[in-house]
Amino acid sequence: MKAIVNVYLKEGVLDPQGKAVHHALGSIGFDNVSDVRIGKQIILELNSTDKEKAKEELDEMSQTLLANTVIEDYDIEIVE
Amino acid sequence: MKAIVNVYLKEGVLDPQGKAVHHALGSIGFDNVSDVRIGKQIILELNSTDKEKAKEELDEMSQTLLANTVIEDYDIEIVE
Numbered sequence: 001m002k003a004i005v006n007v008y009l010k011e012g013v014l015d016p017q018g019k020a021v022h023h024a025l026g027s028i029g030f031d032n033v034s035d036v037r038i039g040k041q042i043i044l045e046l047n048s049t050d051k052e053k054a055k056e057e058l059d060e061m062s063q064t065l066l067a068n069t070v071i072e073d074y075d076i077e078i079v080e
Numbered sequence: 081m082k083a084i085v086n087v088y089l090k091e092g093v094l095d096p097q098g099k100a101v102h103h104a105l106g107s108i109g110f111d112n113v114s115d116v117r118i119g120k121q122i123i124l125e126l127n128s129t130d131k132e133k134a135k136e137e138l139d140e141m142s143q144t145l146l147a148n149t150v151i152e153d154y155d156i157e158i159v160e
Contacts, residue, residue, distance in 0.1 A: 021122065021146070030141055032145070035125035041086055042101065045115035061110055064121055 001046045002079040003058055007067045008039030042066055051078055081126045081136055082159040087147045088119030122146055131158055 007052075015037050015044050022036040048054045058076045067074040092109050095117050102116040124141075128134045138156045147154040 008121065008123065017124075024145055025141060026130050028144060030137065032127050033124055034127050037123045037129050039121040039123065041119040041121045042118065043088065043090065043098075043117045043119065044113055057110065059110065061105060064108065065104055 001048050001051070001054055002046045002047055002078055003054060004077040005042040005044065005058060005062055005074055006068050006077070007042065007062070007072050008037055009037060010071055011072050013071045054078060061066045081128050081131070081146050083126055083134060084123045084159055085122040085124065085142055085146050085154055085158040086119055087122065087139060087142070087158070089117060089152050090151055093151045097100055128129045134158060 008067070018035075018037040021038065021043075022033060024035050025036070046054055048057070055076060055078065060070065062074045063069060098115075098117040101118065105113050105116070116151075124138070126134055126142060127139070135156055135158065142154045142156065143149060
């Protein structure tokens with residue numbers, strides 16, 4: 001089973017990497033962008049067939065390791 | 081308009097960050113994972129209403145700046 005955990009900074013948390021990309025896009029002529037934020041996408045291959053159990057496990061993984069829940073939010077997607 | 085560009089390493093390209101996370105997950109008891117790969121998620125806010133034009137522009141942005149197309153693939157999603 002393939003799952004994706006998207007981890008991104010909470011609203012209001014400063015994102016210097018996003019700001020740098022925003023600035024770089026502007027400097028090569030893409031003026032149409034008003035904001036850029038950068039997150040992580042963690043793609044996991046699981047040896048599991050039970051979707052519900054997998055979701056619970058992914059939630060636990062995210063809380064303990066994948067995301068820093070003080071400044072980051074995450075969402076979990078089961079792809080197949 | 082909100083758009084998301086997901087940038088991830090091509091199949092076959094070594095992903096040390098993913099390997100580290102895989103190992104860390106194993107060491108805290110998540111043995112159920114067979115592979116981990118890590119990508120970037122770039123969330124853009126665009127001053128644009130034309131979806132088709134936005135997609136073209138995002139494709140250009142990805143090719144020139146957001147992704148290194150030698151080792152990375154990307155996909156574009158218009159969210160709203």
